[in-house]
Amino acid sequence: MAKRIDVSGLNAYYGGFRAVEDISMVVEPRSVTAFIGPSGCGKSTFLRTLNRMHEVIPGARVEGKVLLDDENLYGANIDPVAVRRTVGMVFQRPNPFPTMSIKENVAAGLKLNGVRNKKLIDEAVERSLRGANLWNEVKDRLDKPGAGLSGGQQQRLCIARAIAVEPQVLLMDEPCSALDPISTLAIEDLIGQLKEQFTIVIVTHNMQQAARVSDRTAFFNLSGVGQPGRLIEIDSTEKIFSNPSVQATEDYISGRFG
Amino acid sequence: METPRDTSAPPGDQQPPQGAHTATPNLAGSSPQRGRSSLSDSSRTGRRGDAIFKFASSGSGVLLLVIMAAIAAFLTVRAISAISANHGNFLTTAEWQTQTDPITFGIAAIALGTIISAVVAMALAVPVALGIALFISHYAPRRIAQALGYVVDLLAAVPSIVFGLWGALFLVPHMIGVNAWLNQYFSWTYVFHQNEPGTQPRSLFTVGVVLAIMILPIITAVTREIFLQVPRAHEEAALALGATRWEMIRTAVIPFGRSGIISASMLGLGRALGETMAVATVLSPSYVINFHILDPAGSTIAQNIASQFGESQGTGRDALIAAGLVLFVITLLVNGGARLIIARRKEYSGADA
Numbered sequence: 001m002a003k004r005i006d007v008s009g010l011n012a013y014y015g016g017f018r019a020v021e022d023i024s025m026v027v028e029p030r031s032v033t034a035f036i037g038p039s040g041c042g043k044s045t046f047l048r049t050l051n052r053m054h055e056v057i058p059g060a061r062v063e064g065k066v067l068l069d070d071e072n073l074y075g076a077n078i079d080p081v082a083v084r085r086t087v088g089m090v091f092q093r094p095n096p097f098p099t100m101s102i103k104e105n106v107a108a109g110l111k112l113n114g115v116r117n118k119k120l121i122d123e124a125v126e127r128s129l130r131g132a133n134l135w136n137e138v139k140d141r142l143d144k145p146g147a148g149l150s151g152g153q154q155q156r157l158c159i160a161r162a163i164a165v166e167p168q169v170l171l172m173d174e175p176c177s178a179l180d181p182i183s184t185l186a187i188e189d190l191i192g193q194l195k196e197q198f199t200i201v202i203v204t205h206n207m208q209q210a211a212r213v214s215d216r217t218a219f220f221n222l223s224g225v226g227q228p229g230r231l232i233e234i235d236s237t238e239k240i241f242s243n244p245s246v247q248a249t250e251d252y253i254s255g256r257f258g
Numbered sequence: 259m260e261t262p263r264d265t266s267a268p269p270g271d272q273q274p275p276q277g278a279h280t281a282t283p284n285l286a287g288s289s290p291q292r293g294r295s296s297l298s299d300s301s302r303t304g305r306r307g308d309a310i311f312k313f314a315s316s317g318s319g320v321l322l323l324v325i326m327a328a329i330a331a332f333l334t335v336r337a338i339s340a341i342s343a344n345h346g347n348f349l350t351t352a353e354w355q356t357q358t359d360p361i362t363f364g365i366a367a368i369a370l371g372t373i374i375s376a377v378v379a380m381a382l383a384v385p386v387a388l389g390i391a392l393f394i395s396h397y398a399p400r401r402i403a404q405a406l407g408y409v410v411d412l413l414a415a416v417p418s419i420v421f422g423l424w425g426a427l428f429l430v431p432h433m434i435g436v437n438a439w440l441n442q443y444f445s446w447t448y449v450f451h452q453n454e455p456g457t458q459p460r461s462l463f464t465v466g467v468v469l470a471i472m473i474l475p476i477i478t479a480v481t482r483e484i485f486l487q488v489p490r491a492h493e494e495a496a497l498a499l500g501a502t503r504w505e506m507i508r509t510a511v512i513p514f515g516r517s518g519i520i521s522a523s524m525l526g527l528g529r530a531l532g533e534t535m536a537v538a539t540v541l542s543p544s545y546v547i548n549f550h551i552l553d554p555a556g557s558t559i560a561q562n563i564a565s566q567f568g569e570s571q572g573t574g575r576d577a578l579i580a581a582g583l584v585l586f587v588i589t590l591l592v593n594g595g596a597r598l599i600i601a602r603r604k605e606y607s608g609a610d611a
């Protein structure tokens with residue numbers, strides 16, 4: 001069910017400010033692609049253009065093409081709501097719905113898709129929670145509020161919520177940045193399993209994490225404050241971390257700047 | 259993702275500040291070795307300010323309670339003296355004869371009128387207020403939203419007598435058509451049946467409409483404020499799941515604002531229940547129990563107090579005090595009910611998320 005993403009000539013703006021300039025890349029299906037780069041270089045901005053979440057910010061807009069298999073997400077008669085059902089997203093800070101129980105949180109996307117059948121929902125909830133490695137911890141308190149979980153559990157709840165609707169692609173923006181090492185490992189393991197089914201893109205500031213979980217790595221950079229971010233290079237993770245073709249990448253990875 | 263909207267403000271979990279709990283970390287305690295180490299030097303930690311604040315806040319808290327208790331005691335004593343002189347049954351009599359001897363009065367008709375007009379007002383005002391608040395907070399372009407918000411705040415400050423005059427002079431004549439229509443199509447509901455079609459619409463229903471318009475701005479202003487405080491992260495969570503804007507509002511915004519919506523409605527209800535002038539300008543009071551809300555009949559507790567106060571003295575005034583206490587009890591019950599509803603799902607309130 002995973003799909004390939006083919007981006008060409010993409011610019012993203014906040015009002016008059018161009019945050020991301022002329023990005024072209026291919027994200028392979030059933031693989032993990034990591035985005036790395038210094039703060040403010042537009043990783044989150046670019047990630048959000050991949051499921052049309054960028055444009056929900058007032059004044060924000062996108063130019064260019066994003067092909068999901070053969071369909072341009074920015075084509076004339078594409079419904080952004082449908083895009084977001086196909087391309088799921090996990091945010092940097094865990095954001096379960098505070099007014100919903102654990103179960104309702106996982107089922108929220110299904111409900112939006114019009115699934116009303118109790119049995120189907122229960123099955124999907126269990127499957128997604130198992131998929132997010134959370135089932136054993138919460139199976140006895142599915143009706144308790146989702147906001148009552150620990151930060152790491154909340155983040156896995158958000159992953160469960162995102163995969164419950166069986167998207168083709170899963171975008172993750174620094175999903176582990178608020179988590180302890182054990183929760184981080186749990187989520188990294190999870191990413192390893194999820195890539196069998198989904199195309200995964202993950203933004204991370206943690207070089208080891210990028211090296212551990214990803215198959216391909218993209219390095220972004222910006223030439224100065226107020227300048228747009230650009231894609232410097234994208235290659236297999238092994239190549240980027242051992243022998244990158246651009247000097248800036250090597251400097252960044254070895255910690256010489258940024 | 260930073261957005262221009264301010265989402266950092268904590269959602270309104272209206273806990274009254276409690277003067278009694280000004281806990282200060284007691285690092286030094288009353289250790290005899292003052293000044294030995296910097297940890298025991300409490301002169302630099304502003305301890306005296308704390309003490310003053312604690313005294314001032316708990317002092318005014320206690321004073322408030324004492325004043326309240328004194329007022330309550332005074333009112334209760336007067337009310338009891340009137341009720342014991344009452345010839346009728348205070349709760350079931352639909353009459354207000356306090357000039358005669360023995361006096362006969364009861365709150366049946368006016369309590370009913372109060373409740374009917376308040377129910378009509380809430381049923382009309384709350385949905386419309388929510389709609390306007392959502393429009394301002396989530397649909398309107400920034401410029402229009404700001405202008406509208408300003409107008410709503412302004413309307414919330416308009417004195418009720420203005421609404422009353424508007425209701426009497428403008429609304430009453432225009433309600434004739436509405437009443438005829440309701441009577442024609444909804445007469446079968448019993449409440450919208452008119453005994454004499456075509457009479458002046460100086461009815462509890464018209465009062466309800468005036469009250470609805472009067473409390474609309476305050477409910478709108480408060481709920482808009484609450485909707486604006488929904489964290490951007492929750493809205494984006496819903497959008498990223500593929501919610502349309504309306505679905506996003508249903509999954510993230512309204513549940514989050516639920517307790518605030520209830521509180522705002524209570525605020526409006528409080529004004530509607532206690533409103534005197536707006537009712538008095540529209541309604542010519544009569545003490546009958548009538549569930550046909552389009553008929554020109556009925557009265558409310560607040561209006562009854564205002565219209566009777568001048569002519570009555572002695573026990574007659576005490577009888578009005580008793581009626582006022584009933585209004586107080588109604589308000590208390592409604593607010594208690596609302597608190598219960600809010601408390602029952604407190605852990606889901608999202609107030610600390």
Ligand SMILES: Nc1ncnc2c1ncn2[C@@H]1O[C@H](COP(=O)(O)OP(=O)(O)OP(=O)(O)O)[C@@H](O)[C@H]1O
Pocket residue numbers: 014017019037038039040041042043044045046057226229259260261262
């Ligand atoms: N809502 C916004 N409005 C205006 N400008 C924004 C907004 N969000 C981000 N920007 C700007 O866009 C640029 C890219 O930001 P972005 O959040 O994509 O960076 P990032 O690479 O994700 O950084 P980090 O690693 O710190 O998360 C920055 O210059 C930032 O200031």
Ligand SMILES: [Mg+2]
Pocket residue numbers: 043044045173
């Ligand atoms: Mg970011």
